[in-house]
Structures are given as C-alpha cells and as structure tokens.
Amino acid sequence: MDVKDKIKYIFSYKIAGKLLIELNTKKAFKNFKPPKNWRTDILAPPLRTGVYTKEIIAKHYLEGRYVSGVKPVAWVTSGAPIEILKALGFYILYPENHGALCGARKVALEISEEAEKKGYSIDICSYARTDIGATLSKKTPVGKLPKPDLLLCCTNICQTVLYWYRVLAEYYKVPLIVIDTPFVYDEAKKHDIEYVKKQLEASIEVSEKVAGKSLSFSKLKEVVRLSKMAAELWLEIMNANKNKPAPISVFDQFIHMAPIVEKRGDPETVDFYSKMLDEIRERIKNGIGAVKNERKRVLWDNLPIWYKIRFLSEFLAENGVSVVASTYTNAWGELAPMMDIERPIESMAKTYVYPILNRGTGHKLKTMETMVKEFDLDGAILHSDRSCKPYSVGQMDQRLKLLNELGVAALLLEADHNDPRAFADEQIKSRLKAFMEMMD
Amino acid sequence: METVKSIGIDAGSTTLKIVGVNEKGKILFSIVEDADPKVEEQTERVLNKLKENYDIESSKIVATGYGSNLIKADKKVTEITCHAKGIYEYFKTGGTAVDIGGQDNKVILISKNGKVIDFIMNDKCASGTGRFLENTAWRLKIPTEKMAELALNSDGEVKISSTCAVFAESEVISHLSRGQKLEHVIKGLHRAMVKRITSMIYAVGFNPPLMLSGGVAKNKAVVKMLEEELGEKPMIPENPQIMGAFGAALIGLSQ
C-alpha cells in the first residue's frame, strides 16, 4: 500500500468527501421537496428516503476515485458471488451498474461509440459496449473508475460476460475468475451445485492472493447474513406493491435497487432498506399511491430502458397506469431465502445457480403468472431488449400465454436498455397508447 | 347542407384520410390524399374546402395516425383502436383485421363484441409494408399499380429470400441481371411481402374471418396470395384505405 495513496484516500474520501456528501443528504432530507419539474399532478412525490440512495451511490463512486492502492479492486458481473470478495475487503465495482448510470445520465451512447470506433460491433450488449468504451476512453460521468486488480465473471446471466471479461483481462492484465453456472431447466442437479461450489472454493485462493490476506470464515458469514437481510428487505419493499394503490412504482424501484446490487453485504444497505420500508408502510397507511389515479396495474419484464425511465413513467401515469411489479427488480430479492448463514459457500453455490436468467423460459412465465395473480394485474409490458438475448428469448410465447391463459393485455415493446438508437419515440408511444386503450 | 356529426382524421405516414359521418354513422364523404409534410396545414385546407358543401361547425373531430399530434381534435385515439372500430362496424363481425399501410402494418384480433383482444405492429422495419413494393417499383420505373398486374399474370415465380426492403431491392436487381423474367421476380417479391404479413398474423394467432384494410389491400396479387397462404378468402371493404378514419369518426359519435 502506497502511503501517499492512503493519505489521499483518507482525506479526500473518508474525511472531506464523505462528510460533504452526508451533509448534503441531511440538508436534502430536511428540506425535502420534489424536483422542480416533477409531475405532482400525476405522481406521488419521490420517496424521501431516496436521498439516501443518492448518498450511497455518490459515496461508492467517490471511494472508487481514491481507492486504488488502498484496497484491492474487483470488477464483477451483476450476478457474481461477491460475498467472498467482500469479506476480503475488496472495493467492488459493477460495470453493468456503471453502464446503467451512464444510460440514465444519457451518456451511454457517446461512451459506447468509443468502443464501436475500435471495432466492437453494435450487436454486442450495450452494457458491454458502454463498459469497454469507458475503459478505452476513460469517459465516465462519475469522474474516474478505479482499475481492477481482479475480475470476477459469473455466467449465470449470459455468455456475453465471458467474452467481455476476457477483453478486460487482456486489457488490464489482471487475473480473471470465471464461475461457470450450469443452466437450470427445472431443478438444479446435485452435481451442478457441487460443481459451482468447487469453483467458489477454488476462487478463494486467487482472491486471497490478490487481496494479500486470508479469508476469515466468520467475516464471510457476516457478509452473507447482511446480504440476506438486505435482499429480504428488498423483497418486502417489492411485495408492498400488492397493496392498492401501489406505494412505489417499478420505475422508482429501478432507481432504488442500486444499493442492493452494488452494496449488498454492507450494514448501511440493510439500514437504508429498512428506512425505506418504513416510509413505504407509512404511504400504505395513508393510502398514497405512486401513481395518483391508479386505474390499471401492470408488470414490466426485462431490463429498464435507462434513458427513458422518466418519460415512460409519466406517459403511463398520465393514463392512470401504474407499473407495480417486475421480473427484473424481483431478481435481487427472490433468491434471498436460499442464503444460509451457517453454510455460506454451499448456499452461495445454490443461490447463484438460480437467477432468472439461468433458468428456463417456463420459469419466467411462471414468475409472471404468479405476479399477475398476487399483484392483481391488468396487463404486462414485455420489453424486448435488443441487447439482452437471454432475457428476451421466449417473450413471444410468454406474451401469448399471458394473454390467452390469464386474459391480461400483454405488449411486446422493442427497444434497448442502454442504446437510444433502438428506441423509436413515436412507435413506442403509439404501441403503449393502444395497449392502454386495450385495457380500458 | 348536410350536417356532419363527426369527422375522423387518419394522418398516416404516406396518406391523409378524412371521413365524415352523420349521427347514424353513415359515411357522408371520404377523402384520401398523399400526406404533406405539414399535415396540420393540409388538414385545415381540406376542412375549409369541405365547408362549402357540408355543415361541419359542430362536428366532433377525432384524430389518429402518426400526424395526429399536430392536428387540432376533440380526441386522439390510436390507429389500433380506430381500425378495429372501423372494421368491426363495417363488417359487423370479430376476427383478424390486417391493415397494410405505407410504412406500418397492423394485425388486430377483434372479439365477437368488437373489443381489441390483441394486436401487433411491425417494429422499426418497413419490411412487408407498402414501401417494400414501392421501393422496387420506383427502382424499376414501373408504376406501383402495374406491379400487381405483372405478378398476377406471371406463369412462374422466383424466390426472394430477403425480407428487408432494402436488401430485397438489390436481390431483385441481381435476379434480373441474371436473366430472370421480370414478372417472375415481381411475383416472388409479392410472395416475400405476403409471407412477412402472414408471420405477423401467426404471431398473434389467426382467427378467421380475415379482414383487410389499408392501401395495399387494393393490390390484387397480395390479396390472392394471402388467400393462398392462409386458406381463407379475405373480406375487403369498398374503400380499404379509410377504415381508420371511419373508425375515428365513429368514436367521435360517442363523445
């Protein structure tokens, strides 16, 4: 560890930076009011506890600026088993989350064009293009991303990540851990879990070497415990939407899910979601809905369209349509019960084999069918994401099944989660409007 | 002067359609024009001209189509709902409505009582729309109307494998330069377009009868091939282009 780096880290992040961010949050919380152009005529004000989402993310990226040379840094895929790294004290960066942030700030296109200029095809996932573009050009809206010392790639979301992380490994010349998760058609076989468990065990040695210390088992258990707690709270927040009107829309969830992805395993994340849950319960008590005049309730399938969240949320709310459930935000809560604090590695192996994208299309259909019933939905919007093939495959049939077997309106909406070139404003509007007219 | 109760305006990507109805929903007039880039001015001009023969002072105006945002109207409704309404009231039956327009295709499943059960539109791609034929017609310098005739009278057919409007055009040229007969190639082009449409129909699930609308419904070769592919004779309104505007006008009646 470089002493200069350490001093800079302590001063710029631990003391001045953190303090400033916390002060700002306190002020924002105290004088809380919706942003100027917030459509208070159709939407409830944003959640007050949302100021903490901003705080957590701001701190996370600020720490990233100064962390090199102080803590080991790992870049990981969104479905990666991070608990071991967390217990070893790694600073963990999620390129997909950073990609989403670029999308929401509307700079993803400019950054992915940097990758395209170097020959990366426009047909590659837009997260991968955004990340490779950011790596090559150093462009980022968060100031600076720390270089990785280790890469952790888990194939439980797609195969794209495998090639993407190989590119990163070659570029940064750092070790790459690949956790290969067999696809689950119905139930995972015993040997599937065993296979993943062995890989996790083998990864410990590599991670320890990079971290320069050995793994404490009790620390690992603690991280798993906190991870599980945060995920359970998140699940409860989502389930609160079974109430009518739904207290928080899925578009809100897209924003407030950042900590459960990026800061899973931290005590602050648990505190944060428990505060948020309190506020949501308060809303339920007072009969406040995310959409003011909730007439219809629908679900969202697939990734968000990051650069159009506000537009979509308002367009639907204008017509009293509230998006109350989503397979996407659900993915970070549904596996919480599988985590077992007493058997961390084994339960991690199981948990990380079962994400929705690593399972057959029938499972996703079942998830949506359950949502339709439990959340009492009138329709479903299936975002067909040009980038994300594993999420989009099967949607044609899933849409028809929802329509014919459950009798809810179902719409396939073609776009891309991070590439605005695949979003045709007028077409999307006309399809959404027709979908809403159909539900009336 | 006859009183027009309601006017439907369908401002599509290639044509502007305006229909007026009386209180019984009977069509009093229908106008179809190529769309001007300034559709708001065009609409105003047409409406002003109508005032010479009709009393439209108190008419309800319902607009639909891509240009509808630019038009002053009492209500704006999507093409899906308008087409479904127009077709259902015209034929008085549910089934599968297929509208093949200049840049947009829609397939709408209509229930027995006229409700939209499901719909699908072509996304971000003009394949299978009127443009698909127009492009090639223009390139070959053949009037679009003549294309259908050539296809109908052709004694053979060349397979066009590309469904992309741009690639199909170059495929056509390459077939011709290899000495294939013009009418065989044109017939193949129609087939490619029809296959694209039938695949959309299958995507929502075909439920007879088949009811056609949109400008391309006037193309006899397309109609015949659709019948061949689906084994069902399509029903076609007298003026297939105005179904959306007709539906819009009918929606205005209940305002």
Ligand code: SF4
């Ligand atoms: S392809 Fe899908 S799962 Fe894979 S990185 Fe892209 S968005 Fe994520």
